[in-house]
Amino acid sequence: MSQQGERPAAHEDDWWRRLYDETAADAGSTNAADSLDDRFDSASDAVGPTGRGGPGGDDGDGGTDAAVPDPRTPPAPPVRARAPWELPTEAERAPWEPPSGAAQPRDLAAPPAPASPPVEAPPPTPPPGAERPGTVDGPPPAPAAPPPVPAPPPPEHVPPLPRRPVAERAEEAPEEPAPAGATDSGSGAAPAGPAPAAPGPTSRPGLMYVGDRPPTYDAEPTALPATTPQELDGLVADTVLDGARYGTYTLRAASVRGDSARFRGEPRRDALLTVRFGAAENALVLVAVASGARAAEGAHLAAADACRWIGGAVGRSHARLAEDIRAGRRADLKSGLQRLTDRSYGRLRARAAELGLEPHDYTAGLRCLLLSADPDCRTRVFFGVGGGGLFRLRDGVWRDLEPDVPASGAVTGEPVVGFGSASPESGPHGDRLTMDLGITTPPSPYIESPPPPPAEPFRFRASVARPGDTLLLCSTGLAEPLRGEPALADELAERWTPPEPPGLAAFLADTQLRVKGYADDRTSVGVWEA
Template identity: 90%
Template structure:
């Protein structure tokens, strides 16, 4: 077959027989190349450079004339007409049909706005006459011109972008545009969808009042000097501030003791002592809060106050079961007599300690004020007792009331005189039935009768009252009781802060206790009880 396609009259294999016929005589040498490779190249040129036979030629495959691929060139893979972001088509499924089987999990998040393919690079389309694999009964392909190869764009060198300057924390917190943690903005907007639930706003912040009155106090508000001590006095050191609290039954307890401004300036120890302790468990528990204030001019006043709190605490602890029962039963007479005996014994130990130290009784003493609170939710009886100065107040409906028990004036006589107390014996005197002579003989103490210790210099104070829901009971030392009685602005400020139904936290209660007033620089100890 010639290059023009006509079919020769002779058999097409005659040239091969004439070329390799062994009976034909050799034509002799020639100048043309006649090697096996040359002949193969000649045959290849006759067939064609593409490796395909001419149309209608029978190459031993039944005369179909199908194209034979070149063994040296691998066949190109079939091209599918789909965009890069489309999933590969499944065999036997139309594009509009859902995929078969369970969907596979994705290992990455889908882009929110997928970019379309570039305009100058249309998706590849197979040439005409080739079926698209994996598509059945699909529309016939539209013949288009082959795409012009475009060299991939060369990425531009990355430009260094300096980081944004960070603003201070205070500026970022005040900016309304920046979102706060949890998806809320600085202006108080709610959380974004999918974020945590918005946190309810806390209570209103307390006013930034550091002192009340016309002028600020003389001393600084913070400590400036520490008390001087020796290695032998380390056990008697007293901290500048003590803070405690608890919640039992229907009440919440807050207690704080702070060194005064003058003591902080001069480097003196805190003379006030505070003890908060619980005896027993469950509803039978009894809470004792003791506040003691040492004498101002005494050198060991802070040690005497600590001893008074410790000894009254031990006495109450040994009798807490009986005391808790009397409080729940409302036996006021039994409570008063029993607590007075415990207080007298504690002051008797103070006097004995003063004798050991070689001091006068008034040089080693302290004022003592205590509260007894039952842990039983059904018991709202609050018992106060003590000796010495201080204050007991109640805040109800925003109004303070002074609950300090009345004490008779010195020398006042109440009640009828009895024999041996306030009246003379009928057998005594020059006209009496019995005359005695003082011979100066010391009478030895009786081994069978123990004389009771002398009563303290201050009278015993006792009060038992029933609390109402919403009441606030305040027990304090002289350092806070005096400004409460003498400065109306302090009483109004504390009433405003402590009137809300929720009691203050420990830090807030400490800040309220330290509300300063000019002219009052002593130690402050306060105990607040908020009734639910």
């Protein structure tokens, strides 16, 4: 029964009885061809050049059959794949891809990219079975092989390009700046040109010389001093540079090995010490310059000892010295500094005795400056022993402030017995008389030991600086050419006259301003008053 309760139809199950009826005859085998070639021909007939039906197919009327390629024919060359950066052709473009000529968005801040040349699309490959021009029922021609690319010549056969100086290339092709308001027609933005150089401070001249001829030696170091592993503590650098600023003054200090010592590989005989004792307004700045004897072997060690010992003596009494400088007690300063200097030279003589040397073989000239850090104090104190120079530059004119020292023969007054006067037993010509026998005895021609060299006088000067002054303390290596070569004095006056003091590098270059005939070590200390 059906779901509605109706009775089934009379012959509803006839198809089942006809399908499985044992009386129905079997179809059996057929006489149709069933080989592999027959099946291929059947499939070829069913699938024509236009698919199912159409001209040339089973459903077409009067069409010609297309040439079926031989299965053994080599396939056509594959279609070249398009690179990611290449634009698709009209045949390859997908519906959602923009046409090749459509405008692309660009960044307004950046200049537009140059238009790329059109990309030639490869010719479309016909489907299998289609005829090609110039071929009739035959395999397609093989693609022509590209011509061989010649190999580049080896590197050794390529001549190097001549290099020209930058200045020559700049002169040949100068860049002309674009006029104001000119813009690029493609992007609408002004072309980027070379930025104008910002005006900077005037560069100071480098190392040079004054005079009619250049110096004999080179301006740069040539040889280093020889030493041993046991003498490493006594090494000194070729150049020492230092500086500071306190109160109303600016300090610059430099010590350089001379041209002669640089060429021969000798150590720098000049020593430089810059040190500050105390703090705030009670601080005291000491600058010490020492020069060892020229012919002595350990001259650089004696100069270093002289600076170190005078620095220690001043440091232990810096509070009293700073107070005397601010109060202007000139007499107390002179006596106290002379006592400290004598003690330092006493230690030098003791050191010479320890080394088995004569006192004049282990000594050094010493010159010092004492500067107060109090802005209200402009008193500058100089003291020392030995040669050198003390100069002041005011209004572009140098003045030699070296304290006057009386000459050795300008001694006045009657001689004192025991200090240069003749003994009572001497005759009219200085011969000593034997009182008991009355026989004149000539002086002995043999001298057991040479007389000690005359002591160097102590030098002291205290002066008040004015705004704009420049005080220069230097060793003999710079004092002698400054006194003997007017061109050097004029050049330094021109460089140091501006109100702003030079930097450390500029001050070092000024100290090394060379002069023909002067090749000793140079040490200079400059004080610029604000």
